[in-house]
Amino acid sequence: MAAKDSPLKQFEIDPISNIELGGYNISFTNSSFAMLITVLVITLFLTLTVNTRSIVPTRMQLISELMYNFIAQLLSDTVGDNGKKYFPFVFSLFMFVLIGNMVGMIPYQFTFTSHIIVTFALATIVFIGVTILGFMNHGLKFFSFFIIPGVPFYMHPLLIPIEVISYLSRPISLSVRLFANMLAGHTLLKVFASFVVSMSFFGIFPLAFIVALTGLEILIAFLQAYVFAILTCLYINDAYHLH
Template identity: 60%
Template sequence: MASPVEQFKLKPLVPLEIGGVDLSFTQSSLWMVIAVAVATVFLTAAMRGRSLVPGRWQSMAELSYEFVANMLRENVGSEGRKYFPFVFSLFMFILTANLLGMIPGAYTSTSQIIVTFAMAFVVFIGVTVIGLARHGLHFFSLFFPTGAPVYMAPILVPIEIISYFVRPISLSVRLFANMMAGHTMLKVFGSFVVALGIFGVAPMVLIVALMGLEILVAFLQAYVFTILTCLYLNDAINLH
């Protein structure tokens, strides 16, 4: 009987090695590519009609667009418009990857810490570069909250610095841990269904409920990742 975390093991589908580095195309890579394809097909095919009065699919595509656009506008303001393609791609990528992972037998690419960390790291570096480019050294005033008494600086500044540098970790671990925990839990209850035979109906019912919960989590975590990206972007663009 396999461990419930066995499912996260990567299997190379197309072995590939470049310059001594293993770049095999794994099932995780496959599902990332599928996520890209699904997101693109969903958004372009739904908009093919370009109807004035949208149908079901077009409404959904427009809804995702306006959802992210509103998030960016409310949290960053008009300055954030430039970064909309990136934030929108990020949201669609995470959401699609999370939701595709809910298909039995599919691989959830976002349950890999390195994947979520790479995305969070890009956000972190990007936000820091944008902040430095816009405000120069004044950007470091971010580490001292305005209005706080000066004598608090020795305590506040280290805390702010630590919390700033912890951002990519908290951002990536939140998504990764949620995805991994959900799938591990489903696997555990799934093994109960197999082990209990006829009485497996009880954990089966639980799994159905958990699936619903996990679909909610898939949306929620994509939203959380995106909104935190927006907030970090706001910090960099407008300081506090």
């Protein structure tokens, strides 16, 4: 298969304008453009639909309120009253990933969540934030998080390293989950799209499959954003209640 037709070609980054700052290449790329669109869609939607501030909501206002209540409920279910402080962050994270995934579903549009560096950065923000939160709430007692209560002491030399590794791998699992889902979905779509062309008349079968797969991908786009948000909530909860 020629590099031109590679299903991975859609993930290539093309600079739109070359910018350099302090010796670093910070070009505005198609990835940055997708982020810009994502942020614009979120901010405009959430601002314009609630502009009238009507007590009886319009349909669009209802969508904004549903999203608000969805995350508020998620946060209060997992973290409780402590979680209110982190609502703007979790909500932004959820909306950023969700709309980022959805923007990626538009044909020929770039999916920035399919880039490990982006998802890893988001996961690292969560990881570092939650770790700082844990130390702020519990001081050095935070390390007792790695000691599982009720386990015989001679098991600790084995279990503590496992707990530490599992804690440290949180940002990796969080970021790889999102990145891999997006990568696999878009690659699959692209592979079947190339079948449509190569199979000429019988291309209608892969086309039908793409239609079904697009529905599934939209579901996954939502699901991954939800998973990202709920895991963030759970990590915040862990920072409050060690066990």
